Amino acid sequence: MTYDEIVQGLRDSNYELQNEGRRVAAGLKTEQDTAGIIERYAWLYAEESLDAVGEPVDEERRRVRAALLQMHGPAYAPLLKRAYDIDGFEAAEDKEYDPVRQAADLLGFRPR
Numbered sequence: 001m002t003y004d005e006i007v008q009g010l011r012d013s014n015y016e017l018q019n020e021g022r023r024v025a026a027g028l029k030t031e032q033d034t035a036g037i038i039e040r041y042a043w044l045y046a047e048e049s050l051d052a053v054g055e056p057v058d059e060e061r062r063r064v065r066a067a068l069l070q071m072h073g074p075a076y077a078p079l080l081k082r083a084y085d086i087d088g089f090e091a092a093e094d095k096e097y098d099p100v101r102q103a104a105d106l107l108g109f110r111p112r
Helices: 003-025 034-040 047-053 059-069 077-084 094-107
Strands: none
Touching: 003 034, 003 059, 034 077
């Protein structure tokens, strides 16, 4: 999976989710069907895609990180709540992960 594919997927899913809300607001639909849209883009929320959220080292990574950090609000709430039990992404400093690293060291865990 390339960064461009991830960025395009984020743009496309965002566009579809926003349009779904617009259709309801315009009276073209009685309810939003965000679940169907979210299912089509579930690949965006796989570990492979989320790994790109780390510190940006080039323009592509910066763009993916920026796109993920924009995922918040009602359009994304059902997906993020179901997938990760979170409301959105936010920027973090590397040092904020130190307790996780310390716990992994205590348990002898080594990431793949």
